[in-house]
Amino acid sequence: MIVMVSTDKVTRSVADVRGLVKDCGAKLADLGSILFKFRWARVVNVKVTDADKDQLLGIALDAGAEDMIEPTVYEDDSEEDRSENCYKIVTSGENYSVILSKLRHEGVAFEPDNGFELLPLNTIEVDDEAVDLNKDLMSKLLELDDVDAVYSDQI
Numbered sequence: 371m372i373v374m375v376s377t378d379k380v381t382r383s384v385a386d387v388r389g390l391v392k393d394c395g396a397k398l399a400d401l402g403s404i405l406f407k408f409r410w411a412r413v414v415n416v417k418v419t420d421a422d423k424d425q426l427l428g429i430a431l432d433a434g435a436e437d438m439i440e441p442t443v444y445e446d447d448s449e450e451d452r453s454e455n456c457y458k459i460v461t462s463g464e465n466y467s468v469i470l471s472k473l474r475h476e477g478v479a480f481e482p483d484n485g486f487e488l489l490p491l492n493t494i495e496v497d498d499e500a501v502d503l504n505k506d507l508m509s510k511l512l513e514l515d516d517v518d519a520v521y522s523d524q525i
Contacts (some may be wrong), residue, residue, distance in 0.1 A: 371508065371524075372408060374489055377516040386514050394507045407523055408488040411436075412466045414473065415456040415481040419464065426478065430459045433472040439489070442525050444501060456481065460489065489524030500524070 377383040391398045416426060430438045438512060441455035461469050473480050496504070501524070508520045 371504070371511075372404065372521045373511055373517055374488075374519040374521070376518050377518045379516075380403075383516040386516065387511065390510055390514065391507070394503065394510065396503075396507055407492070408490055408521060409491045410486050411460050412463050412467050412485070413487040413489070414459040414461065414466070416459065416478060417453070417475070417481070418455045418457060419453050420479040421457065425476075426457055428476065429472055429476050430461075430469065433469045434461065434465045435469055436460045436462065437439075444505070446502075458487070458489075486521075488521040490521070492523065494523055494525045496524045 373387055375387065385466055388398050406417050423440070427438050437460040439458040439460065441457065443452060443455065470480070504522060504524055508522065511517050511520050
């Protein structure tokens with residue numbers, strides 16, 4: 371996992387993240403030590419409730435998107451959790467505005483905080499116990515005031 375933090379109190383933020391990671395039974399790696407497993411990509415997020423998958427795929431491909439990633443759905447996700455999941459339309463920086471224009475033209479709502487995200491180069495499948503532990507850790511990390519995002523390569 372990669373934890374993105376914005377803070378003016380680095381020592382406090384590191385202590386908060388380190389303590390939470392330790393409490394959840396995980397280990398904190400050195401800064402940047404797993405960044406090579408991810409790539410920065412321009413992403414447009416569209417909630418699953420705001421578009422039909424096939425329609426969205428057609429729009430994305432017509433507009434020149436590189437890929438469309440479906441959200442990972444877990445058996446124990448509540449209906450509310452599933453409604454918050456997003457399709458991720460991956461595109462180049464040059465093509466980003468074309469994608470947004472095409473979505474607007476087709477009347478598809480997209481998340482206003484679109485931009486760059488870290489996407490895993492390869493995903494790792496883990497067992498159900500690890501999925502539960504990782505979801506719990508990610509949820510707790512996102513509750514910290516200074517944490518902006520958490521990225522994982524595990525499914």
